Amino acid sequence: xxxxxxxxxxxxxxxxxxxxxxxxxxxxxxxxxxxxxxxxxxxxxxxxxxxxxxxxxxxxxxxxxxxxxxxxxxxxxxxxxxxxxxxxxxxxxxxxxxxxxxxxxxxxxxxxxxxxxxxxxxxxxxxxxxxxxxxxxxxxxxxxxxxxxxxxxxxxxxxxxxxxxxxxxxxxxxxxxxxxxxxxxxxxxxxxxxxxxxxxxxxxxxxxxxxxxxxxxxxxxxxxxxxxxxxxxxxxxxxxxxxxxxxxxxxxxxxxxxxxxxxxxxxxxxxxxxxxxxxxxxxxxxxxxxxxxxxxxxxxxxxxxxxxxxxxxxxxxxxxxxxxxxxxxxxxxxxxxxxxxxxxxx
Amino acid sequence: xxxxxxxxxxxxxxxxxxxxxxxxxxxxxxxxxxxxxxxxxxxxxxxxxxxxxxxxxxxxxxxxxxxxxxxxxxxxxxxxxxxxxxxxxxxxxxxxxxxxxxxxxxxxxxxxxxxxxxxxxxxxxxxxxxxxxxxxxxxxxxxxxxxxxxxxxxxxxxxxxxxxxxxxxxxxxxxxxxxxxxxxxxxxxxxxxxxxxxxxxxxxxxxxxxxxxxxxxxxxxxxxxxxxxxxxxxxxxxxxxxxxxxxxxxxxxxxxxxxxxxxxxxxxxxxxxxxxxxxxxxxxxxxxxxxxxxxxxxxxxxxxxxxxx
Numbered sequence: 068x069x070x071x072x073x074x075x076x077x078x079x080x081x082x083x084x085x086x087x088x089x090x091x092x093x094x095x096x097x098x099x100x101x102x103x104x105x106x107x108x109x110x111x112x113x114x115x116x117x118x119x120x121x122x123x124x125x126x127x128x129x130x131x132x133x134x135x136x137x138x139x140x141x142x143x144x145x146x147x148x149x150x151x152x153x154x155x156x157x158x159x160x161x162x163x164x165x166x167x168x169x170x171x172x173x174x175x176x177x178x179x180x181x182x183x184x185x186x187x188x189x190x191x192x193x194x195x196x197x198x199x200x201x202x203x204x205x206x207x208x209x210x211x212x213x214x215x216x217x218x219x220x221x222x223x224x225x226x227x228x229x230x231x232x233x234x235x236x237x238x239x240x241x242x243x244x245x246x247x248x249x250x251x252x253x254x255x256x257x258x259x260x261x262x263x264x265x266x267x268x269x270x271x272x273x274x275x276x277x278x279x280x281x282x283x284x285x286x287x288x289x290x291x292x293x294x295x296x297x298x299x300x301x302x303x304x305x306x307x308x309x310x311x312x313x314x315x316x317x318x319x320x321x322x323x324x325x326x327x328x329x330x331x332x333x334x335x336x337x338x339x340x341x342x343x344x345x346x347x348x349x350x351x352x353x354x355x356x357x358x359x360x361x362x363x364x365x366x367x368x369x370x371x372x373x374x375x376x377x378x379x380x381x382x383x384x385x386x387x388x389x390x391x392x393x394x395x396x397x398x399x400x401x402x403x404x405x406x407x408x409x410x411x412x413x
Numbered sequence: 414x415x416x417x418x419x420x421x422x423x424x425x426x427x428x429x430x431x432x433x434x435x436x437x438x439x440x441x442x443x444x445x446x447x448x449x450x451x452x453x454x455x456x457x458x459x460x461x462x463x464x465x466x467x468x469x470x471x472x473x474x475x476x477x478x479x480x481x482x483x484x485x486x487x488x489x490x491x492x493x494x495x496x497x498x499x500x501x502x503x504x505x506x507x508x509x510x511x512x513x514x515x516x517x518x519x520x521x522x523x524x525x526x527x528x529x530x531x532x533x534x535x536x537x538x539x540x541x542x543x544x545x546x547x548x549x550x551x552x553x554x555x556x557x558x559x560x561x562x563x564x565x566x567x568x569x570x571x572x573x574x575x576x577x578x579x580x581x582x583x584x585x586x587x588x589x590x591x592x593x594x595x596x597x598x599x600x601x602x603x604x605x606x607x608x609x610x611x612x613x614x615x616x617x618x619x620x621x622x623x624x625x626x627x628x629x630x631x632x633x634x635x636x637x638x639x640x641x642x643x644x645x646x647x648x649x650x651x652x653x654x655x656x657x658x659x660x661x662x663x664x665x666x667x668x669x670x671x672x673x674x675x676x677x678x679x680x681x682x683x684x685x686x687x688x689x690x691x692x693x694x695x696x697x698x699x700x701x702x703x704x705x706x707x708x709x710x711x712x713x714x715x716x717x718x719x720x721x722x
Binding site for chain 2: 075078089413
């Protein structure tokens with residue numbers, strides 16, 4: 068050991084880093100888990116193009132003729148069944164519609180299912196064409212598959228936000244409560260340790276890992292799925308750091324009074340679970356009614372996710388994400404101020 | 414400069430309806446090892462935590478190294494060393510990392526190596542705290558308190574739950590610190606520890622000091638230095654005055670079916686006692702004798718055992 072006096076903030080931060088690096092489980096949850104999740108969801112919702120529509124034709128004298136006409140359309144997968152079985156399967160959702168052959172064929176379909184509606188248009192077109200209808204004009208279709216508009220492009224920024232929230236809240240909140248239950252906080256209080264340096268060490272340790280965490284997930288998204296990064300890295304870094312501060316603040320607040328690990332875990336979930344749902348991690352919050360959307364936009368994770376998507380997918384500038392940054396700053400300031408006021412050292 | 418390292422006057426501390434410390438007075442001289450002895454819940458830990466500046470007293474005056482906590486907290490924390498009950502040091506750090514962490518908090522500190530040598534943990538310096546035995550952990554806790562070369566060392570039940578050998582190792586560390594002129598305030602419920610280490614002892618019960626003095630003085634206050642403890646068969650009782658009639662018996666007390674005689678000359682009392690019991694046709698079940706200890710002092714003062722709490 069060197070004889071020069073070590074710096075307390077460096078020693079405290081090193082302690083946090085060592086504690087994390089020497090805990091293999093924590094490493095898994097912070098680094099491997101988000102990547103595994105992105106991989107699984109990216110595979111499950113990959114863009115495959117439209118699939119063949121499953122339809123049924125009622126068995127009867129004209130069935131084979133009608134089925135042959137329909138099979139000429141590449142988008143349809145045609146099954147010939149007796150009437151009762153076909154209608155059962157329609158109600159069960161296996162078929163988009165059922166055709167009853169005849170001089171004027173009947174189509175049974177569910178008008179509330181968009182897939183059923185699409186099938187009706189395709190079937191109508193196919194039958195009219197087979198009966199000799201001529202199209203008055205020709206229409207060309209131009210297909211695109213552009214990175215930035217797929218589900219995985221939506222998902223990666225969401226997972227990034229989720230990860231920044233999770234590691235920030237758990238890393239800080241759990242660590243503080245653990246120190247409190249172990250009476251280490253009290254032991255530190257008996258020493259001349261500066262309380263501000265203790266709290267700062269959690270934030271510094273977070274920042275060290277934050278870069279690695281973010282880079283791991285972004286690089287994975289880029290290599291495996293071609294998820295774009297259209298904005299500037301500097302703007303991204305600013306958003307990520309502000310997000311990490313916000314959740315470090317909330318983590319400190321949640322941990323400021325909790326006496327037990329169970330207590331803090333409950334509070335963590337109380338804070339985080341609503342954001343998993345309402346902050347547009349796995350699906351867009353525009354699916355919610357307007358009044359709910361207003362509330363969702365005030366949540367810190369919503370602001371972080373929106374800002375991340377704006378930078379990664381739309382190449383937004385710092386100014387372009389000012390509203391989101393404002394929401395996060397407000398949360399960070401309020402959370403830290405309250406946490407310092409309420410903090411219990413023993 | 415005050416002659417006293419630590420002073421408490423009329424200290425009161427309550428937790429809700431429970432009065433933990435009820436008007437306690439204490440004066441610890443510089444360079445002495447002072448013990449607070451008492452059962453669990455007597456108010457020892459509360460008193461030591463008030464002196465360490467961890468708790469605010471409800472009433473009373475507290476002075477540490479001639480200063481009050483108000484306005485001098487930062488300075489005092491630099492000059493005191495503490496080992497608290499139940500602190501669990503970071504499990505995933507190595508011994509030397511823990512010492513370096515604590516060392517970083519102090520303006521003036523010893524080298525980590527010399528502290529580890531003093532507590533006998535040099536070979537373990539690269540081991541994680543989680544891999545240490547109970548005794549090694551406790552020595553590490555004391556090392557963290559010694560790393561700043563404090564003027565006053567607070568030890569709150571430093572050897573509770575340790576085996577006799579580990580206990581002696583901790584005692585050795587405390588004695589070395591004293592040889593360098595340090596002041597020690599230690600709480601314990603082991604009489605042997607108090608007798609071995611302390612210049613003076615305060616026996617504390619229900620938040621108050623009920624006896625104060627050097628261990629030998631307190632024991633001498635019993636009037637005799639031996640205790641003869643025995644139990645007899647049936648319920649036939651012999652009056653205290655008959656026992657007191659035996660030569661050298663100073664006091665009689667009864668405790669859970671057995672009789673305790675405080676006596677000066679065991680070799681005279683025991684044969685006479687045998688004779689007495691035989692005459693009355695009583696059968697002796699158990700008989701033990703020992704040198705009087707602080708436990709006997711506590712028993713004489715309160716009628717209870719220290720360990721009963």
